[in-house]
Amino acid sequence: MDIYAPKGHMVIDIGGGTTDFGILSLGDVVLSKSIKVAGDYFDRQIIDHVKTIHKLEIGTQTAESIKIKLASLTGPLPSDDEGIALTHTAMGQDLVSGLPRQAVIGAEEIRQVLLYCFEAIKSILLSTLEETPPELAGDLVDNGILLGGGYSQIDGICDYFEAIAQVPVTISDALMTAVVDGCKKLLKLNTNHFFGEL
Numbered sequence: 591m592d593i594y595a596p597k598g599h600m601v602i603d604i605g606g607g608t609t610d611f612g613i614l615s616l617g618d619v620v621l622s623k624s625i626k627v628a629g630d631y632f633d634r635q636i637i638d639h640v641k642t643i644h645k646l647e648i649g650t651q652t653a654e655s656i657k658i659k660l661a662s663l664t665g666p667l668p669s670d671d672e673g674i675a676l677t678h679t680a681m682g683q684d685l686v687s688g689l690p691r692q693a694v695i696g697a698e699e700i701r702q703v704l705l706y707c708f709e710a711i712k713s714i715l716l717s718t719l720e721e722t723p724p725e726l727a728g729d730l731v732d733n734g735i736l737l738g739g740g741y742s743q744i745d746g747i748c749d750y751f752e753a754i755a756q757v758p759v760t761i762s763d764a765l766m767t768a769v770v771d772g773c774k775k776l777l778k779l780n781t782n783h784f785f786g787e788l
């Protein structure tokens with residue numbers, strides 16, 4: 591992405607602690623917003639869901655495995671080779687007896703948990719688009735939105751955002767390293783600018 595061009599670009603980074611939204615143009619951040627609804631929050635919501643529905647206390651690592659394995663926001667649910675929707679057998683502690691127990695968690699119930707969490711992300715996306723200067727907002731029709739961050743790897747995320755923003759949405763090829771790659775480029779550019787090519 592050429593962030594130095596006189597064009598508007600939008601980035602959404604869904605990480606562990608926060609989901610960040612940025613409108614970039616001419617090498618600067620024109621508008622940015624951040625919300626503490628991201629990977630860790632989804633884990634906590636899955637823990638609460640399993641507690642309420644399955645009466646089972648599970649740990650954070652189990653919740654993260656469920657979040658990664660069963661996650662999908664739109665379209666067909668994740669399935670095995672025979673087309674059967676995936677499930678995850680979660681080990682935990684029975685809420686009443688305190689004894690070890692397992693529960694089978696389905697992809698549909700996890701989609702519902704995630705869709706509920708994504709309502710907050712959706713509303714920040716809409717307010718970011720609303721506050722974007724019109725010229726730059728128009729550029730997004732061509733440039734679309736670029737997704738990054740660990741949780742942008744879940745199924746159906748592009749379709750989900752496209753339905754809201756009505757612009758093309760793509761996932762960065764370097765979603766786990768884009769931020770540090772960008773910092774490296776910026777550092778090199780600044781060093782060359784101030785001290786000449788090294």
Ligand SMILES: Nc1ncnc2c1ncn2[C@@H]1O[C@H](COP(=O)(O)OP(=O)(O)OP(=O)(O)O)[C@@H](O)[C@H]1O
Nearest residue numbers: 604605606607608629630654658739740741743744
């Ligand atoms: N294959 C995967 N599919 C879905 N989610 C994943 C996958 N791998 C990692 N994650 C999730 O991505 C999140 C971490 O993403 P990332 O590394 O971008 O966060 P971060 O940059 O450390 O956090 P922040 O940007 O909030 O400071 C975690 O919640 C993790 O569970």
Ligand SMILES: [Mg+2]
Nearest residue numbers: 603605606739
């Ligand atoms: Mg990050």
